Amino acid sequence: MNRRYRKTIIAGNWKMNKTATATKAFAEEFKALLPKSKWCDVVLCVPAVDIAAALRAFKDSRVAIGAQNVHFESSGAYTGEVSAPMLADLGVRYVIVGHSERRALFGETDAIVNRKVRAALGAGLNPIICVGESLEQREMGVTMELIALQVKSALAGVSGEQARRCVIAYEPIWAIGTGKTATGEQAAEVCTFIRATIRSLYGARIARSVTIQYGGSMKPDNAAELLAHEDIDGGLIGGASLQADQLMAIIHAANQN
Numbered sequence: 654m655n656r657r658y659r660k661t662i663i664a665g666n667w668k669m670n671k672t673a674t675a676t677k678a679f680a681e682e683f684k685a686l687l688p689k690s691k692w693c694d695v696v697l698c699v700p701a702v703d704i705a706a707a708l709r710a711f712k713d714s715r716v717a718i719g720a721q722n723v724h725f726e727s728s729g730a731y732t733g734e735v736s737a738p739m740l741a742d743l744g745v746r747y748v749i750v751g752h753s754e755r756r757a758l759f760g761e762t763d764a765i766v767n768r769k770v771r772a773a774l775g776a777g778l779n780p781i782i783c784v785g786e787s788l789e790q791r792e793m794g795v796t797m798e799l800i801a802l803q804v805k806s807a808l809a810g811v812s813g814e815q816a817r818r819c820v821i822a823y824e825p826i827w828a829i830g831t832g833k834t835a836t837g838e839q840a841a842e843v844c845t846f847i848r849a850t851i852r853s854l855y856g857a858r859i860a861r862s863v864t865i866q867y868g869g870s871m872k873p874d875n876a877a878e879l880l881a882h883e884d885i886d887g888g889l890i891g892g893a894s895l896q897a898d899q900l901m902a903i904i905h906a907a908n909q910n
Contacts, residue, residue: 654880654881654882654883654885654886654887654907654909655861655883655884655886658861658862659861659862659863659864659886660693660694660864660886660887661692661693661694661864661880661886661887661907662693662694662695662696662820662864662866662886662887663693663694663695663696663887663888663890663900663903663904663907664695664696664697664698664719664747664749664781664820664822664866664887664888664889664890664894665696665697665698665890665894665895665900666698666721666749666752666868666889666890666891666894667697667698667699667700667703667721667894667895668700668721668754668891669700670700670895671699671700671703671895672702672703673702673703673705673706674706676699676703676706676707676710677706677709677710679710679895679897680707680710680711681710682897683716683897683900683901684711684714684716686897686898686901687714687715687716687901692904692907692908693887693904693907693908694715694717694887695715695716695717695904696716696717696718696719696746696747696781697711697716697717697718697719697894698718698719698720698721698747698748698749698781699718699719699720699721700721701720701721701722701735704718704720704740704743704745705743708743708744708745717746717747718744718745718746718747719745719746719747719748719749719781720735720740720745720747720748720749721748721749721752722735722748722749722750722752722755723735723736723737723740723748723750723769723772723773723778724736724737724769724772725765725768725769725771725772726772727772727776736772736776737772737773737775737776737778738776740776740778741776741777741778745778746778746779747778747779747780747781747820748773748778748779748780748781749780749781749783749822749889750766750769750770750773750780750781750782750783750807751766751769751770751782751783751784751803751807752783752824753783753785753824753826753829754829757826763802763803763806763807764806766782766803766806766807767806767807767808767809767810770782770807770808770811770819771810771811774811774815774818774819779818779819779820780818780819780820781820781821781822781866781889782804782807782808782819782820782821782822783822783824783868783889784800784803784804784807784821784822784823784824784847785800785803785823785824785825785826785829785868785869786799786800786825786826786827787826787827788826788827791825791827796843797843797846800823800843800846800847800850801846801850804821804847804850804851805850805854808851808854813855813856813859816851816854816855816859816863817859817862817863819863820863820864820865820866820887821847821851821863821864821865821866822865822866822867822868822889823840823843823844823847823865823866823867823868823869824867824868824869824889825839825840825843825869827869828869828870829868829869829870829891833869833870834869834870834871834872834875835867835869837878837879837881837882837885840867840869840879840882840885841879841882841883841884841885844865844867844882844884844885845883845884847865847884848860848861848863848865848884851863864886864887865884865885865886866885866886866887866888866889867879867885867887867888867889868888868889868890868891870891870892871888871889871890871893871903872892872893872899872903873893873899873902873903873906876888876902876903876906876907877906877909880906880907880909881909887907888903888907890903
């Protein structure tokens with residue numbers, strides 16, 4: 654982490670878990686654990702049906718609420734979809750874009766991810782852009798080429814000032830929900846490369862201001878090691894974010910010097 658130049662952000666991704674009732678119960682438990690002093694930024698990306706409940710429950714706290722998906726059009730005949738202006742009007746501040754599960758299960762391409770990024774930015778949201786490789790791709794030795802393509806595709810048509818509002822989450826697909834985790838060195842190598850890619854697009858000043866998260870099975874027992882690296886500025890937390898005490902343990906790790 655480098656707090657001099659950029660935010661440290663711990664973001665929970667609840668995926669398709671918790672009802673609105675469970676969201677309220679989680680908020681009560683989690684807020685009781687929050688330290689009085691301001692530490693890292695905390696974001697909870699909850700299912701669409703839980704957004705209203707989460708916004709109410711965390712109204713007077715510093716926890717920001719995020720969505721897990723967004724459509725690239727602002728309105729129209731897209732049954733079941735939710736637009737960026739709709740999320741912004743609710744009070745949502747962040748949205749996950751391009752998660753590997755969206756890419757694999759719902760066919761999201763790099764072009765679609767880019768349209769969603771630009772839609773989110775246009776509505777005033779901060780996109781958390783997910784990039785990452787499969788185990789097969791890592792073993793083929795194409796990790797860096799793939800990551801560069803994903804980052805450049807996601808940011809196509811995005812201005813430098815808009816890029817500062819983006820968060821990039823490196824999520825090695827082989828480490829999501831498998832119990833496997835990239836070592837600190839593996840994660841840091843890719844996160845440093847992501848920053849170098851952003852530097853090639855926008856220059857050093859903007860590159861050093863962009864928050865880059867690690868998003869592959871970060872847990873209380875490995876968070877400190879991962880977050881100790883210069884270019885890992887937080888985490889996109891899956892399973893561990895469903896338990897208030899586990900998420901708080903990761904936030905404590907993010908408060909290291």
